[in-house]
Amino acid sequence: MMKMAMSLILMLLFTLLFAGFEADALTYDYSASIECLENPWKPLYDGGIIVNPELNLGLEGWHPIGDAKIEHKQSALGNKFIVARGRNQSFDGASQKIYLKKNMIYAFSAWIQVSQGKAPVTAVFKTTTGAQHAGAVVAESKCWSMLKGGLSVDESGPAELYFESDNISVDIWVDSISLQPFTQKEWSSHQEQSIQKIRNTNMRVQAVDAEGNPLPNATISISQKASGFPFGCAINKNILNNQAYQNWFTSRFKVTTFEDEMKWYSTEPSQGREDYSVADAMLNFAQQHGVAVRGHNVLWEDPQYQAGWIYNLSPSDLYNAAVRRLTSIMTRYKGKLIAWDVVNENLHFSFFESKLGATISAYIYKLAGGVDSRTPLFLNEFNTIEDSRDGKSVPVKYLGKLREIKGFRGNGDLNIAIGLESHFGVPNIPYVRASLDTLAAAKVPIWITELDVLSNPNQAQFLEQILREVHSHPAVNGIVIWGAWKPGGCYRMCLTDNNFKNLPTGDVVDKLLREWGINKAFEVSTDSEGFYESSLPHGDYEAKITHSTLFESSPGHTFKVTSTSSSKQQSMPVVLQVPA
Numbered sequence: 001m002m003k004m005a006m007s008l009i010l011m012l013l014f015t016l017l018f019a020g021f022e023a024d025a026l027t028y029d030y031s032a033s034i035e036c037l038e039n040p041w042k043p044l045y046d047g048g049i050i051v052n053p054e055l056n057l058g059l060e061g062w063h064p065i066g067d068a069k070i071e072h073k074q075s076a077l078g079n080k081f082i083v084a085r086g087r088n089q090s091f092d093g094a095s096q097k098i099y100l101k102k103n104m105i106y107a108f109s110a111w112i113q114v115s116q117g118k119a120p121v122t123a124v125f126k127t128t129t130g131a132q133h134a135g136a137v138v139a140e141s142k143c144w145s146m147l148k149g150g151l152s153v154d155e156s157g158p159a160e161l162y163f164e165s166d167n168i169s170v171d172i173w174v175d176s177i178s179l180q181p182f183t184q185k186e187w188s189s190h191q192e193q194s195i196q197k198i199r200n201t202n203m204r205v206q207a208v209d210a211e212g213n214p215l216p217n218a219t220i221s222i223s224q225k226a227s228g229f230p231f232g233c234a235i236n237k238n239i240l241n242n243q244a245y246q247n248w249f250t251s252r253f254k255v256t257t258f259e260d261e262m263k264w265y266s267t268e269p270s271q272g273r274e275d276y277s278v279a280d281a282m283l284n285f286a287q288q289h290g291v292a293v294r295g296h297n298v299l300w301e302d303p304q305y306q307a308g309w310i311y312n313l314s315p316s317d318l319y320n321a322a323v324r325r326l327t328s329i330m331t332r333y334k335g336k337l338i339a340w341d342v343v344n345e346n347l348h349f350s351f352f353e354s355k356l357g358a359t360i361s362a363y364i365y366k367l368a369g370g371v372d373s374r375t376p377l378f379l380n381e382f383n384t385i386e387d388s389r390d391g392k393s394v395p396v397k398y399l400g401k402l403r404e405i406k407g408f409r410g411n412g413d414l415n416i417a418i419g420l421e422s423h424f425g426v427p428n429i430p431y432v433r434a435s436l437d438t439l440a441a442a443k444v445p446i447w448i449t450e451l452d453v454l455s456n457p458n459q460a461q462f463l464e465q466i467l468r469e470v471h472s473h474p475a476v477n478g479i480v481i482w483g484a485w486k487p488g489g490c491y492r493m494c495l496t497d498n499n500f501k502n503l504p505t506g507d508v509v510d511k512l513l514r515e516w517g518i519n520k521a522f523e524v525s526t527d528s529e530g531f532y533e534s535s536l537p538h539g540d541y542e543a544k545i546t547h548s549t550l551f552e553s554s555p556g557h558t559f560k561v562t563s564t565s566s567s568k569q570q571s572m573p574v575v576l577q578v579p580a
């Protein structure tokens with residue numbers, strides 16, 4: 001009898017259920033264009049609170065500021081738009097007065113064209129407390145470019161939207177403007193909806209016995225063995241001899257980046273004397289604990305962070321040394337890493353470019369692809385989603401560099417990816433989302449590579465807001481926090497104190513690990529038909545089933561939850577059999 005009861009087939013039925021939508025929330029529009037188009041799209045959200053967003057009502061709602069004259073024009077195809085000419089100062093142009101409300105989150109977009117050549121154009125909101133940059137684009141002549149951005153405000157009050165360009169010799173054309181307010185609740189519901197869609201799959205599980213009879217009131221113990229979403233934290237060599245640090249780290253993360261230990265100045269402090277011992281030991285540690293490692297970095301364009309001997313090299317010696325460096329580290333760790341940051345911070349700095357020519361970066365990516373063609377080759381840059389005022393690295397500039405590298409002869413098939421460092425001060429969350437929308441249009445992998453928040457009274461709260469935003473964004477493929485521990489203080493943000501007790505930032509990480517189901521273990525009961533139904537985060541799972549008719553728990557059975565687990569089929573049963 002016991003044997004009969006134990007000889008049991010357990011069946012898990014996985015059914016895709018469509019994620020429920022909250023009826024009261026206006027859906028967020030993640031779309032963005034990075035092409036320069038003959039005609040602009042219709043304004044998102046029908047323009048939101050912008051008056052006359054398509055310019056179909058003459059100049060209604062719009063007025064000039066500064067010395068500019070504004071005109072209503074029409075294309076040969078009948079599209080109407082606004083032209084600001086006679087510009088004499090950067091902010092001269094077309095403008096609209098609006099009223100912004102405290103605690104609302106504003107998604108902004110507009111289509112821009114300039115009268116000749118190319119010029120950077122920024123959308124600015126002048127509020128009672130100052131001027132906020134909502135987003136920027138490099139506009140072109142003869143076609144329309146989409147500017148996507150956003151803002152939130154601290155105080156309710158009147159504001160003025162205008163478009164700024166330092167190049168006063170161009171006319172600025174504007175069309176299809178949109179400003180859509182969202183409540184915080186709506187904004188969070190976009191994140192929840194997105195997570196249900198992209199990170200989770202709704203699963204239906206059924207436990208049945210050997211005869212196929214449902215097992216009601218069975219206990220299923222489910223534990224996640226590996227998360228489908230890579231979420232990690234940087235480490236440094238302090239972890240090698242610190243058991244408390246090791247325990248804290250390995251109980252949380254399966255992804256890491258070495259803070260400095262793979263950098264050129266660390267592995268070749270004096271010319272020709274390479275020393276990979278620390279990086280090797282850290283990689284060994286990571287591999288022992290099943291932790292994947294990002295390779296950081298092959299070359300770094302910041303002149304401040306070169307080994308002393310580099311500065312005195314002639315251009316040809318520098319070139320040879322750089323190629324030797326690339327070949328050395330990439331050959332050593334080829335196939336052992338999940339990413340390479342190849343030319344670090346190339347939008348802000350140009351140590352190698354200034355000495356070896358403007359195309360050297362693209363050429364370095366080509367060499368990198370030659371050594372390791374399988375591992376993604378990242379650009380890695382700061383301020384792209386953090387700071388709308390940093391004209392060097394706004395999304396449109398990032399995409400320009402990406403195009404330059406991919407467009408270099410022989411680079412067409414390279415596995416290029418976008419690394420966003422994400423060193424935040426005060427985050428502008430709608431700008432983060434809009435910037436990711438724009439970057440996503442390049443259709444390459446995007447990672448948040450060095451996330452931290454400057455020390456301030458809201459540090460932990462800001463960290464949580466940013467993590468929620470980037471984790472829920474459909475274009476983000478992984479996140480690494482820049483919190484490698486040092487006894488004298490971390491780079492900008494620690495997650496623990498020196499006894500590896502969580503700081504508030506560490507508590508935020510633990511809360512989100514739980515919420516995102518990373519390493520989660522839980523028990524559920526089947527219903528009267530033997531079913532259990534839930535939305536599970538993507539990953540590898542183990543399940544054990546306990547039932548009153550069973551002598552002992554079924555041994556662990558593994559299953560995977562992925563976005564394609566359920567595919568188009570209504571259900572995909574997984575049969576698990578307890579051995580007799």
Ligand SMILES: *[C@@H]1O[C@H](CO)[C@@H](O)[C@H](O)[C@H]1NC(C)=O
Pocket residue numbers: 067086088
């Ligand atoms: C441009 O600005 C200067 C200084 O403000 C002013 O004197 C001049 O009249 C302006 N030009 C036009 C065309 O408005």
Ligand SMILES: *[C@@H]1O[C@H](CO)[C@@H](O)[C@H](O)[C@H]1NC(C)=O
Pocket residue numbers: 116117118119167168169170
């Ligand atoms: C302004 O833009 C025009 C057209 O692209 C260009 O010829 C000119 O050099 C630019 N001026 C400045 C100061 O960048």
Ligand SMILES: *[C@@H]1O[C@H](CO)[C@@H](O)[C@H](O)[C@H]1NC(C)=O
Pocket residue numbers: 217
């Ligand atoms: C379900 O199982 C639990 C213990 O596993 C037991 O206490 C409970 O009475 C059972 N309920 C039913 C309805 O069988």
Ligand SMILES: [Ca+2]
Pocket residue numbers: 053054055056079080081175176
């Ligand atoms: Ca129009």
